[in-house]
Amino acid sequence: MNELMNAIAEHITIVAIAMVFASVIGIALGVLSYWKRKLGSFIIGLAEIIQTIPSLALLALLMIVFGLGDLTMIVALVLYALLPIIRNTHTSLTELPPHIIDAARGMGMSRTQRLVRVEIPLSIPMIFGGLKVALVNSLSIAVMGVLIGSGGLGYIIYRGIQQRNMDRILLGAIPVVVIALIIDWGMGKAEKRLLKHAR
Amino acid sequence: MRMIAFFSKNTEAMLASIGRHIALVLIAVGLGMAIAIPLGVLLTRHKRAAKPVLALAGTVQTIPGLVMLGFALIFMGIGTLPALAVLTIYSILPILRNTYTGIIEVQPAYKDAAKGIGMTKSQVLFKVELPLALPAIVSGIRISAVYIVSWATLAGMIGAGGLGDWIWTGLATYNTDYILAGAIPSAILAFAFSAFIGFLQKLLTPRGLRRNA
Numbered sequence: 001m002n003e004l005m006n007a008i009a010e011h012i013t014i015v016a017i018a019m020v021f022a023s024v025i026g027i028a029l030g031v032l033s034y035w036k037r038k039l040g041s042f043i044i045g046l047a048e049i050i051q052t053i054p055s056l057a058l059l060a061l062l063m064i065v066f067g068l069g070d071l072t073m074i075v076a077l078v079l080y081a082l083l084p085i086i087r088n089t090h091t092s093l094t095e096l097p098p099h100i101i102d103a104a105r106g107m108g109m110s111r112t113q114r115l116v117r118v119e120i121p122l123s124i125p126m127i128f129g130g131l132k133v134a135l136v137n138s139l140s141i142a143v144m145g146v147l148i149g150s151g152g153l154g155y156i157i158y159r160g161i162q163q164r165n166m167d168r169i170l171l172g173a174i175p176v177v178v179i180a181l182i183i184d185w186g187m188g189k190a191e192k193r194l195l196k197h198a199r
Numbered sequence: 200m201r202m203i204a205f206f207s208k209n210t211e212a213m214l215a216s217i218g219r220h221i222a223l224v225l226i227a228v229g230l231g232m233a234i235a236i237p238l239g240v241l242l243t244r245h246k247r248a249a250k251p252v253l254a255l256a257g258t259v260q261t262i263p264g265l266v267m268l269g270f271a272l273i274f275m276g277i278g279t280l281p282a283l284a285v286l287t288i289y290s291i292l293p294i295l296r297n298t299y300t301g302i303i304e305v306q307p308a309y310k311d312a313a314k315g316i317g318m319t320k321s322q323v324l325f326k327v328e329l330p331l332a333l334p335a336i337v338s339g340i341r342i343s344a345v346y347i348v349s350w351a352t353l354a355g356m357i358g359a360g361g362l363g364d365w366i367w368t369g370l371a372t373y374n375t376d377y378i379l380a381g382a383i384p385s386a387i388l389a390f391a392f393s394a395f396i397g398f399l400q401k402l403l404t405p406r407g408l409r410r411n412a
């Protein structure tokens with residue numbers, strides 16, 4: 001039981017650290033791609049390419065650079081989380097009604113003021129949606145950390161596979177699926193509330 | 200340089216792995232299509248069943264790949280068959296969801312017009328609904344194919360063969376050459392599948408719809 005609790009805590013910690021970095025980098029790149037159109041399509045194209053790289057391949061490649069351990073897993077999770085966050089931030093910002101931005105401009109707001117006071121607050125529901133997708137994916141991908149010497153629930157699952165022990169696999173797998181479903185449900189509800197609030 | 204030497208020394212074995220990898224993806228996605236497209240159509244005819252079925256498929260999708268492979272290993276043993284079974288299961292959801300939403304989102308006006316000129320139910324399906332939903336369905340197939348290229352490398356764990364073998368060997372022996380020999384072709388393969396199906400998607404979009412796309 002203790003082992004399981006430790007593994008769950010480790011799993012969540014790794015995903016949480018990755019998500020903090022991914023949201024900062026992702027939202028910043030989303031804003032950048034909104035400000036600079038051409039650079040934007042390049043950034044999104046690059047994130048799309050990263051997303052298509054098979055996870056085992058990406059992990060193995062990163063391991064060559066970052067070595068065995070949690071750091072490699074966190075970098076991989078950040079890379080995979082970028083696309084949904086960048087894309088949702090970018091889409092939301094570009095699809096804001098022009099009259100709102102004109103009004104902000106008419107009040108003499110600078111580009112940064114418009115972003116911080118008007119555009120970002122109005123985009124929060126959709127950015128939140130991107131974070132949800134990224135987080136749910138990350139929980140599942142983090143299981144593979146065991147292959148590159150990182151901790152978490154993957155360790156229990158992998159040991160179970162090696163011992164051909166169904167109970168052990170389930171012991172590791174059920175928390176992953178349950179946590180993912182709870183987050184998906186909870187953040188989905190919060191997202192709906194944010195959307196209502198925004199209107 | 201060392202990498203190029205390694206690649207040229209093992210060209211034949213690498214090509215064989217790439218071929219096998221492509222075969223795995225084509226078979227799994229082909230089976231996935233054969234299951235998901237009829238099922239998707241069926242769900243549009245029985246909408247009440249759609250929600251639970253799609254929710255179930257979505258939950259299956261959140262099960263980590265390693266776990267599914269572990270199940271397959273225990274129940275079916277090592278080999279190509281259990282690997283293909285897992286890959287096929289994973290390929291279903293994106294195609295199923297896109298087939299369902301693609302057909303549901305066909306405007307009723309088109310279907311009414313088709314009925315009005317005396318089309319039978321199956322004519323409406325094959326001549327109106329499916330062609331209009333085709334871009335969505337193909338985009339589901341594209342998502343599936345990219346996923347399956349990725350899952351197939353993982354399936355090397357239970358003896359699927361293909362490019363995963365190189366990565367697994369590399370990881371187990373901490374050998375960079377082997378890792379690169381599996382990782383680089385599989386990344387290129389995923390990208391190539393995505394680009395090729397994206398191209399097909401443009402080609403298959405009915406002419407009347409292309410302007411909006």
